[in-house]
Amino acid sequence: MKIVIPGGTGQVGTLLARAFARDGHEVVVLSRNPPSAAPWRIVNWDASSIGGWTDELECADVVVNLAGRNVNCRYTPYNRRVIMDSRVNSARVVGEAIARCGRPPRIWLQASTATIYAHRFDAPNDEATGILGGSEPDAPDTWRFSIDVATSWERAACAVELRHTRRVLLRSAITFNPDHGSAFDILLRLVRLGLGGRSGNGLQYVSWIHETDFIRAVYWLIEKDSIEGAVNLASPNPLPNAEFMRTLREEWGTRVGLPSPGWLLEIGALAIRTETELLLKSRRVVPGILARRGFMFEFPAWRGAARDLCGRWRESNGAANSRAKPAANSS
Numbered sequence: 001m002k003i004v005i006p007g008g009t010g011q012v013g014t015l016l017a018r019a020f021a022r023d024g025h026e027v028v029v030l031s032r033n034p035p036s037a038a039p040w041r042i043v044n045w046d047a048s049s050i051g052g053w054t055d056e057l058e059c060a061d062v063v064v065n066l067a068g069r070n071v072n073c074r075y076t077p078y079n080r081r082v083i084m085d086s087r088v089n090s091a092r093v094v095g096e097a098i099a100r101c102g103r104p105p106r107i108w109l110q111a112s113t114a115t116i117y118a119h120r121f122d123a124p125n126d127e128a129t130g131i132l133g134g135s136e137p138d139a140p141d142t143w144r145f146s147i148d149v150a151t152s153w154e155r156a157a158c159a160v161e162l163r164h165t166r167r168v169l170l171r172s173a174i175t176f177n178p179d180h181g182s183a184f185d186i187l188l189r190l191v192r193l194g195l196g197g198r199s200g201n202g203l204q205y206v207s208w209i210h211e212t213d214f215i216r217a218v219y220w221l222i223e224k225d226s227i228e229g230a231v232n233l234a235s236p237n238p239l240p241n242a243e244f245m246r247t248l249r250e251e252w253g254t255r256v257g258l259p260s261p262g263w264l265l266e267i268g269a270l271a272i273r274t275e276t277e278l279l280l281k282s283r284r285v286v287p288g289i290l291a292r293r294g295f296m297f298e299f300p301a302w303r304g305a306a307r308d309l310c311g312r313w314r315e316s317n318g319a320a321n322s323r324a325k326p327a328a329n330s331s
Contacts, residue, residue, distance in 0.1 A: 001222075002060045004105070006030040006045065006094055007067025011182050012111075012175055012214075016064060019215045028056050030067075048089040054097040057105060062222055064109045065094045068153070074273050075142045087153040095160035107166045107222055110157040114173040114207050114234055114285040115277075116150035119143065121203060124238065126288025127171075127230050142275050154230070166228050168221055173207035173234035173285055175214045176305065178313040188313060191245075191252050197259035202242025204282035207234045210299035210308070217287075220295055227289065234285045237301050241279075244302060251306040 003020050005013050008029035017040055021027045027040035030053055034042040045053040047067050057063060067090035069083045091110060098104050117125035118133035125131060133139065134147035154169050176184040190196045209217075217233050239247075249257045265276045287295070299305040 001062055002026040002028070003062040003064065004028045004030065004056050004060045006047065006063070006065045006090060007111075008064070009033070009035060009042075010066065010070070011177070011179065012172075013064075013066045014179075015175070015177060015211050015215060016066075016218060028060075030056070047086065048093055050093060050097060050100075054100065057097055057101050059103045060105045062107050062109065063094065063098065063105045064111075064218070065090060065157075066111045067091075067094075068111065071146070071149075072274050072278070075145055075275055080145060084149055084152060087149060088156040091153055091156040092159065095157060095162070098165050099160050099162060104162070104165045106164070107168065108157075108162070109168050109170055109218065109221060110154075112154050112157075112169045112171045112230065113146075113150050114171050114232060114283055115146050115281070116154070116171060117283065117285055119204075119282045120284060121205065121282055124284045124286040125232075126286050127232055128288055130232075130285070130288075140277070143277050143281055146277060166225065168228060169230040170218075170221075171230050171232045171234075171285070172214070173209050173232075173238075173283065175209055175211055175233075176309055177211035178309050178316060184309050185313070187248065188252065188310070191249055191254060191257065194254070194256040195258050195260070196245050196249050196254070197257035198242035198245055199260050199265060199279040200241070200262045202240060202245075202259070204241050204280055205238045205284035206241050206244040207238040207283040207285040208244075208302065208305070209234050210297075210305040213297050213299055216298070217290060217295060220290075224293065227293070231289050232285050232287045233290075234287050235300060235302070235305070236286055236291060236297065238284050238286065239302055247303050248306050248310075251303065251310050 003025050005017055008017050009031045017027050017029055021040050029042050030045040031042055032047055034044055043053050043056055069086040073079050116132055118131040119136050119139055134144050174183050178184055
C-alpha cells in the first residue's frame with residue numbers, strides 16, 4: 001500500500017510510519033519542518049493550503065492525518081489560536097485535496113481525541129452512548145477549550161463530501177510506547193524520581209492504549225470497509241489514576257510514590273508551561289466499535305502493558321537502569 005501521513009513527524013506518526021515501512025509499505029510523510037533524514041520519503045506542506053503535496057494523494061491507498069500543534073503548553077490566547085487553527089485548517093485542506101483527486105485514497109483516517117468526551121466517573125464513554133464534554137458545570141475553561149478544539153476538528157474533517165473515500169475519526173486515548181520523550185517516558189521519569197503517586201484525589205480515570213494495539217487497530221480499520229465515523233482507540237480497561245500509578249510503580253519495582261495534590265499540580269503546570277487537564281480530567285473511554293466488531297487486544301489490561309513497556313524501556317536504556325522488583329507500597 002501507499003500510505004500518506006500528514007503531520008507524521010511526531011510520536012504517533014513516527015510509530016505508524018515505522019510500522020508501515022517495516023511491513024513493506026510505501027510511506028510518505030507530509031511535514032512543515034521536514035527532518036534532515038528519515039527512512040521514508042518526506043514531502044513539504046504548509047498544512048493549510050492546496051499545493052504540490054496533493055499529488056501524493058493520487059492513487060494512494062491510505063491517508064492518516066495527524067497534523068496539529070502539540071497541546072502540551074499553556075492555553076494562552078496565542079496558543080489557543082494556533083492549536084485550533086492547526087487542526088481545523090489541516091483537516092479541512094486534506095479533505096479538499098482528497099475531494100479533488102481523480103483516483104482518491106480509499107480510506108482517510110483523521111486524528112481526533114478521546115478528550116472529546118465528558119469528565120465523568122459514573123459510566124464509560126463509548127461511541128454510541130458516550131457523552132460529549134463541554135457542558136460540565138464544574139469544568140474549567142481550559143477543559144471546555146479542549147472540547148471545542150476536538151469538536152471543531154471533527155466538524156472540519158466531515159465538512160467536505162467524499163464519494164469514494166471512507167472517513168474514520170480516530171478518537172485516540174494516550175498512546176504509550178517506551179521511546180525517548182514519549183508520554184510513557186515522561187510518566188516513568190516521575191516514578192523513577194519517587195514522584196509517581198496519585199494526581200489530585202486519584203479518582204479520575206485514565207484511558208490509554210499500548211502502541212502495539214494502536215498500530216494493530218489502525219491496520220484493522222483500514223481492512224474493515226464497513227466502518228466509518230468516530231472510533232475510540234483505547235484499551236477496554238481504563239482505570240482510576242491512583243490504581244494506574246500504583247500498578248506502574250509495582251511493575252517498575254519502586255516503593256515510593258509521593259502523591260501530588262491539585263494545588264501542587266497547578267503550580268507545577270505553571271512552572272513547566274502546561275495545563276493540569278492532562279492529569280486531572282477523568283477520561284473514562286472504552287472501544288465500543290472495536291469490541292463489538294471483534295478486535296482482540298494484545299494488551300487489554302494496564303498491568304501487562306506496563307510490564308512490557310517497563311521491560312522495553314530498560315532494554316533501550318541499558319542495564320544500568322535495571323533493578324530488582326521489591327514489593328511496592330500504594331499512595
